[in-house]
Amino acid sequence: MNTSRNITALLAAAALFASAACSVTTDTNEVGLDYDYDSWSGKTEIDGCVTPGQRAWQDINDVGIVYPADQRSFDFSESGDAESKPITVVSKDNLEMSVAGVATFYLNQDCSTLQSFHEKIGKKFAADTPEGWARLLSVYIKQPLDRAMDAAAKKYDWKQLFADPAIKQAWETEVAALAQQFIKEQAGADFFTQFRFTLQQPQPPQNVRTALASAQEAIEQNAAQKNRNEQVKTELQSIKELVEVLGPEGYVLYQAMKDGKVQIVPVPVGSNVNVTPKQ
Template sequence: MTTTRNTSAALLAAAALLAVTACSVTTDTNEVGLDYDYDSWAGETTIEGCVSPGQRAWQDINDVGVIYPADQRSFDFSDNAGAESKPITVVSKDNLEMSVAGVATFYLNQDCKALQAFHEKVGKKFAADTPEGWARLLSVYIKQPLDRAMDAAAKKYDWKQLFADPAIKQAWETEVGTLAQQFIKEQAGADFFTQFRFTLQQPQPPQNVRTALAAAQEAVEQNAAQKNRNEQVQTELQSIKELVKVLGPEGYVLYQAMKDGKVQIVPVPVGSNVNVAPKQ
């Protein structure tokens, strides 16, 4: 009986010691972690390994664990509430400043060595495992290269092409995607971000330019409508001239009166004894 009590006490003591001296890196299904071992004697921290989504790694109390997102991330640059940035400004070939809203989606590279390099070269500097630090990181490593890519691609086109030509907009968007991935890698120094998708809205010129463009378009439409009306009048005049040639001026007047219902026609059978007296 004494042995059993001693064993139970030892297990409780071990459990208590474990609770004091151990913790864990526990990831959710949309997270990935890094497990670092801290050697208090040497004062050094070395990587133990990565923690896959939905897993747990036990650590000593002085060890370090870091958790990053494993699911798709986004960088929203628009006027939407909660967006990471306002719309990005670009300058067209003909030097008009335009604003572009959109979103970039991507994943953090989850290869263990790449994730470790990301944390040690970039993540720690920004405290990117916190919401505030992640937002600062996006501004430097996503927004700035994306801004540069959008501007570089826009320099090839006039503003009206970017604003009104769907084929040009598609070509510009494709080039932005290619340049942005290149510039983001250059900014970070490695492929820390992968699987990019860029969705860009139509570049928008300033409001005063859009107002002037709408007014010009309205004038064009009004001119076209007036031209159609003029052509219709000319057609009617030509028709009148042809009728006058055939009927004579008085005949045309009678024809028009009959057409308008101003003259009543009463059919009279041949041989009928009908007298029609003119109105007094």
Template sequence: MAKLGTTTVTKKGGVAGKLVGGGIVLVLLIIVLANLFNFADTDANKIGLHYGGGVVEDKKFKSIIPPGATNKLIGPGDTVYSYPIDQRSYIIGGAGADTDNADEVTVVSKDNVRLGVRVQVYFTLNREQAVLQSFHERIGLKTEAYEDHGWNDMLQSYFRPQIDRALAAVGTNYNWAELYNNEAKKSAFQTAAAKEFTRLLPAAVGGDYFCGPSYTGNNACGELSFTIQKPNPLDKGIIDGLEAKQRAELAKQAQEQKNQQVNVELQSVKQQVAMLGSNGYLLKTAIESGKIQFMVIPQNGNVSIPVPTPTAPTPR
């Protein structure tokens, strides 16, 4: 009777298949965990607004992420919008400020002269939770101010029109020459413009979203820093005319001083003539000028006076 043999079958790639399958499972697990656990970071000069965004909850405000936070656990699908908390600026006339094409605010003076004005505004963002949330939902989302390009667009859209309006409102109270070369008038103009700007800006943006440059989040909000440079007439010929007028005035003053000096000298001459007589004054003047020389001869002294020898005429 024949004995049947036993056959053993080996499955090739069994271990490799298990490894590949396990790797796929691990990747899927990581993806699932990444969606279940979301982390947020903020820079030291940024503050974050945490908004929900999951499939089972509304996209509403959840919390503030403080500056410098690391690996802050947030929900799946949540979003953090970051805004700057350090001092910021909006400058008109910065880039290319020394060129004829520099950006300036145009102001018409009381005497109808068009002036170019360069402005600097320094400020910080209000960090009070309710105020910051309102800023984000009213302004930030619309302009994407949480991004650098959006922040710049926001300033251009909201700051610039109010600066233009503020300067235009107060500029008509001053003549151009007062703003150009009168420091007291320029200071008053700047103060009035700053007051008008701080009134217009909250009304335009819908709240007190901006504080002074010294605001830290733990002190009073304070007023924005608003400064202007010396307004200059856009027509350069006006400045040339003013300088010519000033030169003429200086020349006139110099001539008046000379005339006063001549009058003083004339009065002195009249007094000396009255005291010495006409001949006496002429003799005194001749002696002082060196045209007449004299010698003091001591009493009983012998003096030899040299007599010039006449020169014989040259025969012809």
């Protein structure tokens, strides 16, 4: 038995394997799909899923796809790194309002569901790339969410959505239910799960907010003027009652004494005191 020749053959086989094999490696926040390539038929067939933090060895012609396994988000706000600008809705009384917020969710990691997601949606959008994932969010998250927010907003007037916390909470609850329904309809299956929606207060256009603030300021000024009028009315009534008791000249003297314009010097009875008026 030629030991050195056997060792050489094993090393050559190992080198050949290394050059003809690759792996699907997932980080702890990723999940993968492992597709085997059939050289006879020229087709690829699913071999299974790769769970987070695992590695699956493949032939060089096999295909490996990696998707996120952690919580994903769709941010629609004025933030520079948001996936979208705020979404617009139309209230019951036909005022267009803008809403900022964020939706969080997970990609369904059930192996057969993940395979279906990839073959029906992911492959078409190249969703395993950042650009493709962004396009997917726009179609399968933003559009159904926009539809849900608009449908729920049409039940309420804009002032209710803008200023009534109870109405805003009811609207947000309804949006969450409708959005999950519409997202599933858009995707065709439960490809996305565990949704959480955080919606900011719907905002009317700036000119409406300015007019509303001006109207509120006018109301407050009017209320303040009413208070001043009541104060003057009370003072006049007090003056009238003093005049009735003291007489006009007596009231003038009383007011002068009250304002410190008249000095009173007590003089004992029988004192020899002369008072010289100021010239």
